[in-house]
Amino acid sequence: MMVNSNGQELLAWLDVETTGLQAKRDALLEVGVTITDLQGVERESCSWTIHHDRIPCTKDTVKAFGMHTANGLLEACFDDTRSVPLNMVERGLLDMLADQARHAVDGRLHPAGTNLQFDLDWLYAKFSPEGAARLESLLSYRRLDLTAFRLGGQARQLMTGVKSEAEHLPSTDHRVDTCLDRDLTEYRAWLGKGEE
Template sequence: MTYVTPHIGPARYVAVDLETTGLGEDAHLLEISVLILDAQLRERASYTTLVHHPAGALNGLDEKVREMHAASGLLADLADATGLPTVAEVERDLLALLDEHQSDDTPIHLAGGGVAQFDQPFLKRTMPNLIARLHYRPVDFSIIRQAYKDANGIELAVPDYEHPHRAEADIRSDVQVGRILYDTLRTAHRAGEHVAPAVAPSTREVAADLIAHTLATGNVPAITDATPDLVEALLDEIRQRAHQPA
């Protein structure tokens, strides 16, 4: 899917993907990719870098994690790299990027696939100043996609984008999924499907309205398909009105 637009709006999302040494609280950041997006998920700016990690951080990698990072080429790239920025330096760069692209006081949300479960907590620990600049509620495309499936009973039709476990490729795939989700939501909105269904009145409210109508007009309305609950509510309403002072 190609998005061509003559205008990119103000920054609204910081879409992020991280490659790390693991999923635990002691994990170290190895690579990060960030896309600054407007409200329509159009790209304003991007930032991707390998990240300096402590000596020995790769020695204790879980075997599956090691195989994943080896297959993606990340370990080889890290071995060849020199002068990599520290986590603090990356955070400084990203704050400067926000300063450049955040044009007003409208909150900017963290976004991506799985960001609520992993990326946001990880960044809270490692880049607290960055997280402090963002809205507390992330926009997690994987949660929206799951909600669509739960509501409709079918998966959203999304191309099988590759996730090669490299930060930039993965976040660009996640954002493509997000664009399809947003298009689906906009289509539903234009079709009127966003309108919340009317809340059905309670049996007690129906009974009260029927009694009030009868007393006001002197006409007893026809009642079809009366349920036992409605009959009981009508009788109870009559009993209560009979005991009210005139």
């Protein structure tokens, strides 16, 4: 890949939905990504529901199963017309990131999202070794995690009594598109831009 030192600082907003907290044991159900510039202007967005023939349920995953039954995600994972194999998700995500990274400073995108390390750990664990290495090569070590914004807002509220922007956002249905939209709405509000 050719390095573009004159490119833009671009953010790769990532989100995953899973059946639990253990990437080595639990199932990855959905992956989403939205590419924006630093002002939150969207360049490209895509999401994938991962096909499963069988998903084991344990006492540790019951809550996630209930949530993803209610939001329709589990049903979609078993439907051949609404889900794709993990290797297609891997290829699609990496190709999209590589295409956008051509326009980024030094050919790397800044990962962004909520609880970002969780999402990245899942992708690194579930992708093939080659795919995980390619993903790492496309992403900067500099990250934007909205959890820091939210904790800062809580600290400010404790000190000043001023409510944080996150308190005014709608709750999520735990689907990647909704979570990414919520993250971007919050980020734009933090920038003072409102809705794009």
